[in-house]
Amino acid sequence: MQKSxxxxxxxxxxxxxxxxxxxxxxxxxxxxxxxxxxxFHSWQILSDTLTTGEIDxxxxxxxxxxxxxxxxxxxxxICLGHRxxxxxxxxxxxxxxxxxxxxxIAIPHTYSTQALLLYTLLTDAGLDxxxxxxxxxIDPSDMLDALKKGNIDSYIVAEPFGSQAEExxxxxxxxxxxxxxxxxxxxxxxxxxxxxxxHHDAVxxxxxxxxxxxxxxxxxxKHASRIGAQFLDQKPATVLRALTAQGGRVISWDLLPLVxxxxxxxxxxxxxxxxxLQKIQISNFVMTKYVEHAYANxxxxxxxxxxxxxxxxxxxFPIIIFxxxxxxxxxxxxxxxxxxxxxxxxIDVAKAIKELFIEGHIVVDILASLWRVFAGFVLATLFAVPxxxxxxxxxxIEYAFEPFIQTVRTISPIAWIPVAxxxxxxxxxxxxxxxxxxxxxxxxxxxxxxxxNIDPLIIKSAVNFGARGFNLMSKxxxxxxxxYIVTGLRVTLGIAWVIVVAAEMVGMQSGxxxxxxxxxxxxxxxxxxAGMVIIGCIGFILDRFMTLLEKKIQKNRLSGARYLE
Amino acid sequence: xxxxxxxxxxxxxxxxxxxxxxxYALDLxxxxxxxxxxxxxxxxxxxxxxxxxxxxxxxxxxTNGKVLIEGKEVLGPNHKYVTIFQESGLFxxxxxxxxxxxxxxxDGIEHERSIExxxxxxxxxxxxxxxxxxxxxxxxxMKQRVALARALAVDPEIIxxxxxxxxxxxxxxxxxxxxxxxxxxxxxxxxxxxxxxIDEAIYLGDKIxxxxxxxxxxxxxxxxxxxETRNKLDKEFLEIKKQIYKELGLSL
Numbered sequence: 017m018q019k020s021x022x023x024x025x026x027x028x029x030x031x032x033x034x035x036x037x038x039x040x041x042x043x044x045x046x047x048x049x050x051x052x053x054x055x056f057h058s059w060q061i062l063s064d065t066l067t068t069g070e071i072d073x074x075x076x077x078x079x080x081x082x083x084x085x086x087x088x089x090x091x092x093x094i095c096l097g098h099r100x101x102x103x104x105x106x107x108x109x110x111x112x113x114x115x116x117x118x119x120x121i122a123i124p125h126t127y128s129t130q131a132l133l134l135y136t137l138l139t140d141a142g143l144d145x146x147x148x149x150x151x152x153x154i155d156p157s158d159m160l161d162a163l164k165k166g167n168i169d170s171y172i173v174a175e176p177f178g179s180q181a182e183e184x185x186x187x188x189x190x191x192x193x194x195x196x197x198x199x200x201x202x203x204x205x206x207x208x209x210x211x212x213x214x215h216h217d218a219v220x221x222x223x224x225x226x227x228x229x230x231x232x233x234x235x236x237x238k239h240a241s242r243i244g245a246q247f248l249d250q251k252p253a254t255v256l257r258a259l260t261a262q263g264g265r266v267i268s269w270d271l272l273p274l275v276x277x278x279x280x281x282x283x284x285x286x287x288x289x290x291x292x293l294q295k296i297q298i299s300n301f302v303m304t305k306y307v308e309h310a311y312a313n314x315x316x317x318x319x320x321x322x323x324x325x326x327x328x329x330x331x332x333f334p335i336i337i338f339x340x341x342x343x344x345x346x347x348x349x350x351x352x353x354x355x356x357x358x359x360x361x362x363i364d365v366a367k368a369i370k371e372l373f374i375e376g377h378i379v380v381d382i383l384a385s386l387w388r389v390f391a392g393f394v395l396a397t398l399f400a401v402p403x404x405x406x407x408x409x410x411x412x413i414e415y416a417f418e419p420f421i422q423t424v425r426t427i428s429p430i431a432w433i434p435v436a437x438x439x440x441x442x443x444x445x446x447x448x449x450x451x452x453x454x455x456x457x458x459x460x461x462x463x464x465x466x467x468x469n470i471d472p473l474i475i476k477s478a479v480n481f482g483a484r485g486f487n488l489m490s491k492x493x494x495x496x497x498x499x500y501i502v503t504g505l506r507v508t509l510g511i512a513w514v515i516v517v518a519a520e521m522v523g524m525q526s527g528x529x530x531x532x533x534x535x536x537x538x539x540x541x542x543x544x545x546a547g548m549v550i551i552g553c554i555g556f557i558l559d560r561f562m563t564l565l566e567k568k569i570q571k572n573r574l575s576g577a578r579y580l581e
Numbered sequence: 582x583x584x585x586x587x588x589x590x591x592x593x594x595x596x597x598x599x600x601x602x603x604x605y606a607l608d609l610x611x612x613x614x615x616x617x618x619x620x621x622x623x624x625x626x627x628x629x630x631x632x633x634x635x636x637x638x639x640x641x642x643x644t645n646g647k648v649l650i651e652g653k654e655v656l657g658p659n660h661k662y663v664t665i666f667q668e669s670g671l672f673x674x675x676x677x678x679x680x681x682x683x684x685x686x687x688d689g690i691e692h693e694r695s696i697e698x699x700x701x702x703x704x705x706x707x708x709x710x711x712x713x714x715x716x717x718x719x720x721x722x723m724k725q726r727v728a729l730a731r732a733l734a735v736d737p738e739i740i741x742x743x744x745x746x747x748x749x750x751x752x753x754x755x756x757x758x759x760x761x762x763x764x765x766x767x768x769x770x771x772x773x774x775x776x777x778x779i780d781e782a783i784y785l786g787d788k789i790x791x792x793x794x795x796x797x798x799x800x801x802x803x804x805x806x807x808x809e810t811r812n813k814l815d816k817e818f819l820e821i822k823k824q825i826y827k828e829l830g831l832s833l
Contacts, residue, residue, distance in 0.1 A: 169776070476640065477670035481735060482682035483662045495674045 019050045020218035025062045025074035026053055028248040029174035030258045030266050031098045031203045032075045036247030037240055038222070046225070049218035059125040066091070066206070074075035079127040079285050079294070080277060081206045085301055086294040090209040092303045095223050095310075096273050097203035097377035100194040101258075101266035102130050103178030104137070105163065105187040106170040113141040113190065120268075122154040122162060126291065128170040131204040132281065133193050135289055145289070163187050174202070175258035175265050176250050183254055192265050199267070203276050205367035212303075215439035220306055227310035228317070230268035233259065272307050275299050310452075313483060360542040377531075382554065384526040388444055389512045392451025396508075400502060402454045404463025409493055414464065421460065429454040429515050437523045443474045447527070450519040451512050458511060462504020466497035502569055506562035513555045586616040586739065586771055587637065593796070595634055606632050607798035609646075612790070612799060614773065619765055621786030622775045622799075625829065629797020629808035630775045631743055638664045638741045650739065662682055662739035663732040667748050669718040669724035677703065677727050678712040684735035702730040707762060713766075717819065722753040729764065739771045746781070759786055783821050785813050791828045801828050 026032040035053050043051050054071055056062040059080060066074045067089050075097045085091055110116065116138070123131045135145045145148065154162055159171040164186050172179075172193075181187040193200060205226070212219055233240040241256035247512040248255065258265050279298045285291050342362045349361040360368070372378040378531075407414045432453050436446035470493065520529025528551050535543035594607040607629040614620050624630045635641040637648050639658040648655040650662060658664075663684075669678050678699055685695035703709060706726040716724055725745055732740055742761075746754040762785060765772055776782050782789045789803040803825065807817055826832070 156650055171721075471668075471670070473666055473670040475670065476658075476664075476666075478672075478683070480638070480658045480660060480663055482687045483683075483733075487687055492672065495672070498674075 019046070019048060020215040021050045021052065021435060022073065022215065022218055022222060023052045023054050023071040024222075025056055025066060025076075025204075027056055027059070027062065027075070027156060028054055028250075029203075030176050030244060030248065030255060031099075031101045031174045031268070033233060033240065033244045033247065033255075033259075034097060034226045034229045034268055034271070035075060037232055037243050040227040040247070041229060041232070042225040045240070046218075046221055048221050049215070051222055051225075057157050059128070066208070068207060072211040073205060075203050075205055077125055077128045077130075078201055078204050078281055079129060079132060080125055081204055082278065082282055082285070082301070083127045083293055084206075091206040092203045092209055092212060093206050093207040093273055093301055094203055094212070094219070094303045095226060096271040096307075097205055099199050099201055099267035099270055100192070101202055102133065102172060102174045102193040102285045103189045103265065104134070104170065104172045104176050104191050104193070105159075105181045106190045107163065108188055109187075110190065111171065112139060114143070115166055116141075116170060117143055118150075120150045120152060120167070122159050122168045122171035122173070124154055124156050124159075124173050127285065127293075129200065129281070129544070130174070130193070130505050132284055133196045133200065133290065134172045135284075135366060136502070137191070137196050138234045139288075143191060148528045160184070160186060176248065176254045178265070179254045179257040179261065180250065183251070192262055194262070194265065199270075201273065201281070204273060204520040220309060221311060224310045224313050225308040227271055227307065227314050230271050234264075234267075237264070272311065273302050273304060276304050276454045278302055333374060340432045353366075357539075358541055360545060364542045365545045367547065368540075368542035369549065372543065372546055374537045377562055380449065381526055381528050382529045382550070383529045384444070385520065386554070387449040387517050388527065389509070389516050391444070392448040392516075393455050393509055393512050396455030397505065399452075399494075400459035401463050404460045404501075405493055405497070407460070407465055408464040408467025408497070409489070421457065423506075425457040425461075430518055433519055436519075442523055447516060447519045448523060451516055454515045455512050456509050458508040459501075459504055462507070463497065463501050466500035467493055467502070468497045469500065499566075499569055502566045505565055506559070509562055510555065510559055513551075513558055584616045585613045586618075586651060587614040587773075587800070588649040589613070589637070590637060590646050590649065592633075592643040592648060594629075594636060594641070595644050607636070607643075608796040608798055609633070612614055612635040612773065614788075616771055617769050619762075619774065619785055619787045619821050621782040622773065622788045622792060623777070623779065623782040623789050623825065624792030624797070625777055625794065628792045628794035630777075630792050633792070633797060633811070634664070634741055634743050634773065634775050637663060659739055660688070660735045662741060664741040664743060665725070665732055665745045667729050667744045669728040671724055671727055671731075673716050676715060677708060677712050677719070677808060679802070680716070680727055681730045681734050683731060688735065699730070699734055702733045703727075705733065706730045706760065720753070721749050722757055725749070725757060726760070730763070733764070733770075734770065737770065739773065740776045742772060744776055745774075747776070747778070752768060754781075761785065779825055783807075783818055783825070784813060789821075789825065791825055793829070 026035050027375045030366060039053055040050055054065075056065070059077060062074055062076065063080055063084055065071050067084065073091075078093075081093060097564055106116070110119070121134065123134060125131070131151070138149065139144050145151070151232070152168065156166070156173045156177055159168070159173055160181055162168045163171060163181065170187075170190070173285065178189045178192070182189060187335070193202075205223075211234060223508045237256060237259040241259055243256035244250065244253040244259075270324055275298050278301070282293070282295055282298060286293050286295060345362050347357045352359060353439060356364075374395065407417060427448050432450055433446070436449045440446040440449055474492065474496055475488075483492055516530040517532070520527035524530045528547055532547040534545050535541075535547065583628065589609055589612040591611065592607065592609045595605045622630045622633065632641065632802070636654065637650075639655045639662075642656075648793050672683065675683065678696065681699040681703055685698055690698070692740045700709075700712070703712060706729050708723065708726050708730065711719070711723065716727070719727065728745075745761075746757050749757060750792055759783060761772070774782075774785060783805060786805050789805060790799045791801050792799055803821060805821060807821075811818060
């Protein structure tokens with residue numbers, strides 16, 4: 017598809033830096049548009065060129081844009097170039113606004129925001145814009161020279177010509193325009209109407225890029241000032257000063273034009289400054305849809321970047337760690353310490369896993385192990401949570417039982433295996449019993465601690481309203497402790513999964529533990545390690561599942577607890 | 582006729598450490614509070630005012646003496662007299678509505694009816710529209726409003742308030758003071774209000790008992806005879822303030 021060629025006029029001022037940054041970032045990447053910035057040095061020439069249609073759009077002073085439209089040039093205002101961003105520079109010996117009386121002040125154009133702001137400043141200081149000072153029009157890039165030569169006493173213009181005067185010690189910044197009118201608009205991007213009609217997508221792409229550039233300048237002024245130095249023929253330090261002095265003299269992060277702002281500018285130009293201008297209907301002149309779309313796009317983009325970053329942190333990095341491990345393992349088994357038959361390579365193990373699943377019995381083993389863990393864990397939960405609630409809420413009972421619990425708890429679940437087999441024979445029961453024994457104590461202790469850590473004020477309030485006994489337990493203590501109990505359950509499930517394998521190695525005829533033992537009897541180390549890998553993977557999935565459950569319960573304003581009630 | 586509702590009879594409380602010189606946190610002679618009164622207990626921190634409130638509300642037992650409410654000795658907490666604390670003590674797993682319903686639920690009030698009552702008090706404290714919110718979605722001031730609605734819902738005879746606004750920012754606190762005053766007028770409950778804020782006490786109270794520490798004692802009870810609307814800059818207001826400062830041994 018043919019790209020639309022868009023020529024956009026600008027002046028070498030920081031107010032138009034968004035265009036430079038936009039082009040630097042995106043000009044080579046645009047899909048629909050071939051964007052060509054065209055530099056001017058005079059507002060008059062820029063506006064004449066726009067009138068003839070030699071350029072398609074321009075960054076231009078808002079009052080001048082209104083005046084052009086009023087005189088019949090078919091343009092629309094579609095985006096701001098910036099907000100604030102101008103300075104009043106004076107000779108070093110001038111210290112107050114009042115001292116400007118009788119002086120020569122340069123403005124960039126009769127229909128300029130700067131003239132309007134100067135008018136406001138002088139009026140507030142009790143001076144008459146028309147009578148008390150002499151106004152002359154000079155192109156922005158010539159102002160500094162004129163001040164140097166002494167042809168003028170002061171000028172009001174866009175940055176970086178204030179920062180430049182400061183850096184060269186020619187003049188000083190008497191005030192910035194943000195102090196005259198906070199957040200004021202100044203230069204706007206206008207486009208010829210026929211361009212908007214014919215090249216909608218191209219314009220949208222440019223505006224998206226400009227809005228992103230605005231955000232970029234705000235977030236990375238240093239980087240932006242380097243781009244700006246080239247774009248504006250300035251020193252980076254000068255641009256950086258303009259972007260950061262006084263907390264930033266130029267605002268680039270809010271480019272949404274508001275109809276009211278321009279109505280006010282138009283009214284001020286006509287009613288206060290008494291400049292000749294046929295008032296136009298501003299709401300027809302200002303078109304916000306491009307910028308609104310661009311900001312929606314920007315928000316989505318930032319969200320996407322954030323997600324991408326998180327995805328890298330949470331998925332890519334862990335995968336790298338696993339890969340490093342496998343590479344290390346592979347090297348270790350290739351050159352390594354142990355014979356290949358003792359330490360198979362990851363590839364051998366992958367083949368073994370494949371073999372296991374093709375043969376199919378592994379599925380039965382996995383289900384057997386999972387069932388034992390599930391049954392023992394659920395039984396233990398049903399027993400240990402209520403007991404934990406009771407122990408946690410009654411000091412006397414806790415004191416009585418605590419030493420007993422701590423004693424039994426220290427007996428390894430493995431030590432219970434022989435008696436479990438004697439009591440329950442072979443089959444699932446002894447394994448379930450072992451898991452039950454394994455799970456009881458961590459759940460019990462987690463529940464007790466959860467209850468003990470409930471804010472006493474909650475209990476006090478509940479008791480005040482007459483909650484006692486079962487009511488207090490079920491309506492207050494359990495729901496208040498529930499999120500912490502769930503954490504205990506998650507940890508316990510992990511332990512249970514560790515123990516079930518051990519239990520299955522002694523006296524079981526199925527399950528993952530048995531499978532590993534069986535493989536050892538056939539000296540199949542590849543199958544042994546395959547079994548270990550499978551155990552690890554399932555343990556990981558169980559933990560993630562419980563973590564998810566835990567987060568959901570704690571995030572949903574503890575509504576899981578509500579459900580329990 | 583003015584009816585005496587709470588009577589404190591020679592109450593003292595010591596936190597015994599087993600030593601012979603036991604530390605008395607509180608040592609009160611007789612004190613009575615009239616039904617419907619807004620009774621402030623004012624004192625600097627550590628003067629035993631919270632201990633006194635806890636004893637009245639039944640959360641603590643006095644070492645000697647007793648507290649009578651409606652002629653009956655207070656032996657434990659009871660939902661006929663509900664306490665509001667510095668922190669709201671809301672149930673985080675319940676919505677605003679279900680928090681306010683809590684006491685009614687415990688009383689076995691039928692579900693539909695309990696919602697009706699709860700809504701009435703949610704409206705009274707100005708939280709209509711927030712029924713389905715959870716406490717972590719509410720500001721500090723809103724939480725205290727919920728706590729107030731939850732207390733009012735069980736139609737208690739007395740509401741104890743233990744520095745209920747001291748954790749709030751100044752503007753919210755002033756706002757809540759007005760609210761409590763309005764609700765007190767609308768419901769006619771007896772309110773026992775513990776505070777260390779002198780302005781707050783004069784602004785709200787019919788009576789102000791000024792406590793001095795070690796052991797906690799009430800030497801003077803000020804009758805605040807200011808009108809319905811109180812201005813913290815009025816001459817009379819400042820006069821009472823001056824007296825209280827003097828009583829507390831502070832210089833103005």
